[in-house]
Amino acid sequence: MFDEEQAVDAAMRVFWASGYEATSTQALCTATGLGRSSIYNTFTSKRTLFDRALHRYFETTGATQLALIQREDLPIRERVRRILWNAVEPAPGDPPGCLAINTAVELGPTHPELVELLNTDHAPKLAALAEAIRTAQAAGEVDAARDPAALADYTFVVLGGLRVAARRGATSASQISVIEAALQAF
């Protein structure tokens, strides 16, 4: 009767902004514009809806991120720069930070199955970036002595750090200067 994906999207933004525990089912009803029946009929439980929201987040952000990693027309340093820039130019209407990181921080130690979910989303991006760095090394763009997997890991750790900073209201200027500092490691 209603657009399911649209409802998941609205729920996603609430979880993203406020976290899992702090989000009430009432807040989800308000945000989606649906009644409790509709939500529970369609999504079974708050937790299931959260999982759907997380999957949607992966699909929407993961695809563009992966595409960016594999843009071979750009030098690797530029690709990494643009990955990190996602943390300084949030799309309008998006809450600060990153739902995946919020989830890892809030629920990681207490919900191992979510950690696994986060990892299965993360692993291919990590692998793709490591592979891209390896190619860049062959082309002489990056010092061949460096470990590509470590550099890929490093990149996402910095991205995570930027996303944490965003949750604290870091200024764009500060984020940008951190990115430039981070790129010196390449």
Added chain:
Amino acid sequence: MFDEEQAVDAAMRVFWASGYEATSTQALCTATGLGRSSIYNTFTSKRTLFDRALHRYFETTGATQLALIQREDLPIRERVRRILWNAVEPAPGDPPGCLAINTAVELGPTHPELVELLNTDHAPKLAALAEAIRTAQAAGEVDAARDPAALADYTFVVLGGLRVAARRGATSASQISVIEAALQAF
């Protein structure tokens, strides 16, 4: 009647492990070994106890961190390495990650007064590290063209990223290789 600091310490670890919202007052009673009366008599509310816990976290971790930043007998790169190593060798009995970062992520966007609190703790460490880097530049340890404040900011962003990774159960090996990659930026 009981050791107040010890109670705050126990509460701190529960908040640190599970987050603010997911921690019930009952869990705080169990962890501290106190009854509800004692807790509410002494700490007024869950939120006040959380603030106390956060302050305790600042005092215990902030002091050693600041001391490390100012250890002029060590080269700056080594000091930064040791700062970052805090994320790979957690003290036994400490939950994974960092209470300050967990708080920024979980409560930052919805509780601006906590962000302010986090910032007043963070600012002096940032300033001290920037100053230490400036001194290191004068001694020729670090490229003088780099912006000390940006490098200091960068260091703590990486630390934050490592702490997020720790919440996802990152291996020590991965954390260490990220640290070594991060140090290349200096």
Added chain:
DNA sequence: ACGGTTTTGGACTGAGCTGTCCAAAACTGA
């Protein structure tokens, strides 16, 4: 030892939470 204060255990309160239920409304195919 003892009167006065402080602290404690644990029952209690009211609010808010997730999830259920059902009758009415809306939709469907023929």
Added chain:
DNA sequence: TCAGTTTTGGACAGCTCAGTCCAAAACCGT
């Protein structure tokens, strides 16, 4: 149009939550 199914609103149930209260116990200076 109309029987049959699906979806919806909103009341409801059961539970857990943060916080209160009070009588009993523990503590204290003298």
